[in-house]
Amino acid sequence: MHISEGVLSGSVLLTGGALAAAGTAVGLKNMDYDRIAQVGILSSAFFVASLIHVNIGPSSVHLILNGIVGLLLGWAAFPAILVALTLQALFFQFGGITALGVNTVNMALPAVVCYYLFSPLIRKKNPMAAAASFAGGFLSVFFAALLLGFSLIFTEQNFWEVSTLVVMANLPVMIIEGIITVFFVAFLKKVHPVMLPGALE
């Protein structure tokens, strides 16, 4: 899911960087600093999740967890994911420093979208909440795959081909992340519901 150094053209990198900076600014402004520990924990989870590798399909894909990060953090997903991606680029050589902006947007924007779509629903009763959290986990990866295809549009030229390829390769990840998100949300609801968004406390 990470785009390597030197793949994208300068204009795409700059656009990605600008969008990521804007998103991060909004995230930092909206972030509830009393819950900064939560942001850090989810950032760590995102940082480590990329090491869990799903060896299905032609390419190498890994967990992303941007769904969980988005559902719980909203706009704060931007800084959380930016930090995690920076550290991944430095420590694991995943992606690259120049592609950081594009990669951040690719993974954080779907997270924010899923926050608006599903976070009101995950506080509802169970069948609805489970379905919403599955959709959150599933769709955040799906949208990220589409955005990846979109960012490669200027280099690989064939949007549909690349996008189908990325979506197919990440299909197992989407399903796994959907299931993880269901468990995670159900577990938080039982143990520590304050952590879920929209809790008035």
Add this chain to the structure above:
Amino acid sequence: MSRAILNEIDRKFSNFLHNTGNKSMDKPVCTKVISIMMFLIMVIFVLPDNTFAHKVTVFAWVEGDTVYTESKFSGGRKAKNTPIEVMDGQGKKILEGKTDENGKFSFKVPQKSEMKIVLLAGMGHQGEWTILIEEFEEETAEQSEKQTPYKGGAIKPDKIIKTDITSEENTGTSPCITSEDIQNLVEKTLDKKLNPVISKLNKLSDQDHGPGVSDIFGGIGYILGLVGIGAYFNYRNKKKDASQP
């Protein structure tokens, strides 16, 4: 399989928290942090067989007039049927091809120049390897020495001496085994023996043992540090607000 493991972790994890959750209701934040750290640690150590991957690499070396390349993902999976492009020093494309089932690809050298070999693994993945001009020059020097011993103009003096000796020996010794034969033989054997060493060296130089535990905890440490900084400023601002009503 990994899905089953993850579910299992989830189940154990929720049992663990269910048991400890009631006891430490007075310190929910602490429990939260500890339990999620536990989750991360379990994820790292319970799944030792997962391949650390998300990078694609290509290595190349010169042998005679052929360049051999080997490509793989950082988990060790070979990059099969992946397009490869070869550029010259100016970034102009010289030739392109595809890796075989073992992630290998080789080509005859069309011109002796610096080469950049780019593996296009698709979906934004890309690996690079540069062959410096020196690697070709070593090869060509050996070859010209072998084939045209008296074209001494371009060859360094010590090499002329060497070739002189060999040519004298050529005429002097028995016709059964010439020094050229020996040289060829030695070169062939050396190539054969050195091949595994070269590919091993490639593997070593590839920094590809995946991120170590220190990398992982280092990264988490950075994140916790940032959280600490954020919390510090948050509380400091709050204190200021409290003291200036």
